[in-house]
Amino acid sequence: LTQFEEARRLLRDPEARQAGFMAEKIRNLQMKKPILFLSGDEHRRRRKETARFFSPGLVEGRYRELMVTESTRLICDFQAKGRVNLDDVTLDLAVSVASEIVGLTGSPRHELARDLDALVSMDAATGNPFVRFLKLVRSQLILRRFYVRHVTPAVNARISTPHEDLISHLVKQGYSKIEIMTECLTYGAAGMLTTREFITMAAWHLFENNELRESFLTGNDEDRVRICEEILRVEPVLGLLYRRAGDSDRPVGVRVHAANTDESVIGVDACCIRADRRIPSRIGASGMSFGDGEHRCPGAQVAMNESAIFLNALFHVPGIRLEANPTPRWNRFLTSYELRGAVMTCGTAQDNRPCPT
Numbered sequence: 001l002t003q004f005e006e007a008r009r010l011l012r013d014p015e016a017r018q019a020g021f022m023a024e025k026i027r028n029l030q031m032k033k034p035i036l037f038l039s040g041d042e043h044r045r046r047r048k049e050t051a052r053f054f055s056p057g058l059v060e061g062r063y064r065e066l067m068v069t070e071s072t073r074l075i076c077d078f079q080a081k082g083r084v085n086l087d088d089v090t091l092d093l094a095v096s097v098a099s100e101i102v103g104l105t106g107s108p109r110h111e112l113a114r115d116l117d118a119l120v121s122m123d124a125a126t127g128n129p130f131v132r133f134l135k136l137v138r139s140q141l142i143l144r145r146f147y148v149r150h151v152t153p154a155v156n157a158r159i160s161t162p163h164e165d166l167i168s169h170l171v172k173q174g175y176s177k178i179e180i181m182t183e184c185l186t187y188g189a190a191g192m193l194t195t196r197e198f199i200t201m202a203a204w205h206l207f208e209n210n211e212l213r214e215s216f217l218t219g220n221d222e223d224r225v226r227i228c229e230e231i232l233r234v235e236p237v238l239g240l241l242y243r244r245a246g247d248s249d250r251p252v253g254v255r256v257h258a259a260n261t262d263e264s265v266i267g268v269d270a271c272c273i274r275a276d277r278r279i280p281s282r283i284g285a286s287g288m289s290f291g292d293g294e295h296r297c298p299g300a301q302v303a304m305n306e307s308a309i310f311l312n313a314l315f316h317v318p319g320i321r322l323e324a325n326p327t328p329r330w331n332r333f334l335t336s337y338e339l340r341g342a343v344m345t346c347g348t349a350q351d352n353r354p355c356p357t
């Protein structure tokens, strides 16, 4: 589907079922399913139970503090080195923030980031049968490491001392470690990797578009979030959202970019990113980039605030420059773009202002 209104009807249809992200395979597993694959009453109950981890109070309070601290840490590191890979920095930031919400805090963060990235970026369906077999073996090994290194210590720590996070909640609800791992992978892909790609994409636009960058830097927090939403509307990270409606055995895909640039709802220059664009709240400033209906992303506010805070701090670094553009590639599992290899540089350590501590 490419028209905004018909896409919305499908995503809001109470009879429609998730059909993306290998939904059919996941539904056949004999275990509690991750939230993305539930529907109806069970899904509503799970959303209600976990809504408190995404409350506006937390986003404005504890998470905001974390976003500022983590952005400062990464920017100090950039200034000390003078040259870094943009997508390494955005992965570190996205994993640092989301792992606190989830409770995956019992292992080194760079290892968590590396393992999640390897699991989701690996395209197991390509290559000849031998290559596919090797990829399968490799993915099983990484999955095992994910379970042993990241999930198990986090769960064990929370059995004795519960925290205010998702894993503690799942432990209390009697989930097994394997069930907790599949939920963590869902949050890892839906929350961490999407946010990383978006921030890299938004930074690229801000590097290239002087007018947009000027509006971003001279605006207030609210303006910056709105500009992030406008970039995300035109550059949705998840490109296709699939649903199976009624008895049909053919999944229907929503083309998010097409729906988000439907001129009948956005206006004539719908494909342009405009800092001064005002979209009626009925449509939403980011269109359907966070989905719609029962699966609409609960982490939208976290992702937009985190992006705005980090990018504002980043573009205040003296002498910042994009030395190499990222190379886009396509992740078929997530139906998302991946931007790799962008290199940023900044003035030498003497030119730079001291880092805030």
Ligand code: HEM
Binding pocket: 018, 020, 035, 036, 037, 047, 098, 101, 186, 187, 190, 191, 192, 194, 195, 198, 236, 237, 238, 241, 242, 288, 289, 290, 291, 292, 294, 295, 296, 297, 298, 299, 300, 302, 303, 304
């Ligand atoms: C720019 C960043 C993000 C984008 C573009 C994004 C996009 C999306 C989209 C499109 C969906 C709906 C999928 C569907 O309908 O099939 C979704 C669901 C979800 N997202 Fe996000 N997301 C982002 C950040 C986050 C963050 C930061 C978190 C949590 C820390 C998160 C957690 C989730 C979860 C748990 C779901 C499943 C919700 C459900 O099934 O009820 N996302 N996201």
